[in-house]
Amino acid sequence: MLEVIDVSKSYPAPGGSLPVLRGVSLRLEAGRSLALTGESGSGKSTLLHLVAGLDSADGGAIRVGGAEVTGAGDAARARLRRETIGLVFQQFNLIPSLDVAANLAFQARLAGRHDPAWQAELVERLGLGALLSRYPEQLSGGQQQRVAIGRALGARPGLILADEPTGNLDEETSERVVALLLDCVAASGAALLMVTHETRLAALLDRHLVLRHGRAA
Numbered sequence: 610m611l612e613v614i615d616v617s618k619s620y621p622a623p624g625g626s627l628p629v630l631r632g633v634s635l636r637l638e639a640g641r642s643l644a645l646t647g648e649s650g651s652g653k654s655t656l657l658h659l660v661a662g663l664d665s666a667d668g669g670a671i672r673v674g675g676a677e678v679t680g681a682g683d684a685a686r687a688r689l690r691r692e693t694i695g696l697v698f699q700q701f702n703l704i705p706s707l708d709v710a711a712n713l714a715f716q717a718r719l720a721g722r723h724d725p726a727w728q729a730e731l732v733e734r735l736g737l738g739a740l741l742s743r744y745p746e747q748l749s750g751g752q753q754q755r756v757a758i759g760r761a762l763g764a765r766p767g768l769i770l771a772d773e774p775t776g777n778l779d780e781e782t783s784e785r786v787v788a789l790l791l792d793c794v795a796a797s798g799a800a801l802l803m804v805t806h807e808t809r810l811a812a813l814l815d816r817h818l819v820l821r822h823g824r825a826a
Contacts, residue, residue: 610768610800611637611660616669616679618655629655631823632669639767642794642801644811647820653804654699656820657770660802661694662686674767692720695766695799697774701753703745709756710741717763724765731759734789736782751778758786762793769793771803775810787813 613635619626630652637643645653658664660671662678663686671678674693678686690696695716703712713731717723732738735755745753758774769790775783787803787810794801803814811817819826 610639610674611635611802612670612672613656613660614670614672616656616659616666616671618652618659618664618667629823630659630666633820633823633825634669635818635825637768637800637802639800640794640798641816642791642803642814643816643818644814645802645804645818645820646806646808646811651820652823653820654772657698657772657802657804660768661696661770662689691716692764693767695761695764695769697758697761697769697771699773699776701745701757703753703756703760705745708742708744709737709748712745712756713737713741713759713763715763716760717765720764722764724763727765728759728763731762731789734792735759735786751782754778755782755786758789762789765793765797765799767799769799769801769803771801773804773806775805775807783807783810784813 613633615632615634616630617632618630619628633656647653659666666679673689676689713728714723737755740752771790775786778786790801793799805811
């Protein structure tokens with residue numbers, strides 16, 4: 610489902626460029642999960658953004674479900690995010706004018722795969738039943754995070770990219786959310802790539818990869 614081959618990425622910096630990723634490679638099969646950990650600045654979030662097609666690599670290749678991400682145009686990358694990739698990033702990016710129920714259904718409707726029964730299950734699992742008529746501004750950070758997770762899972766994506774998906778949640782809720790992500794992987798055959806700083810949560814996934822100084826260890 611995901612192939613990352615010798616990917617490199619640098620950013621402009623005073624006095625020259627700053628290398629963030631230095632030839633990272635990984636493979637992730639459908640139905641499997643991989644935790645990505647590392648110190649701040651090691652390139653974890655950068656790698657997720659490259660896989661999602663939100664930024665461009667300087668070198669190497671990235672393929673999602675056999676489709677090339679590197680070298681693809683903006684329209685092709687947007688279609689991949691709409692139809693194949695579920696994003697759970699630290700910025701919730703909920704739509705202010707939509708209530709929780711509509712935010713949850715948004716991604717699935719875009720992909721043409723809205724399933725009311727699956728959405729109802731997500732609502733129950735994420736504890737959102739009492740919040741469906743509220744708007745994002747009426748929610749706490751943790752509640753917004755749960756809505757963002759439900760939205761990403763709603764379309765049953767082939768690849769789930771999660772960047773610190775439990776960063777605003779307490780320990781008990783964090784474990785429930787990771788369990789839900791893993792359930793989705795098992796139920797739909799999706800692959801899960803999750804960035805986390807918590808080794809306790811990383812241990813729940815099938816595999817664990819550490820980034821150090823822009824390299825996979």
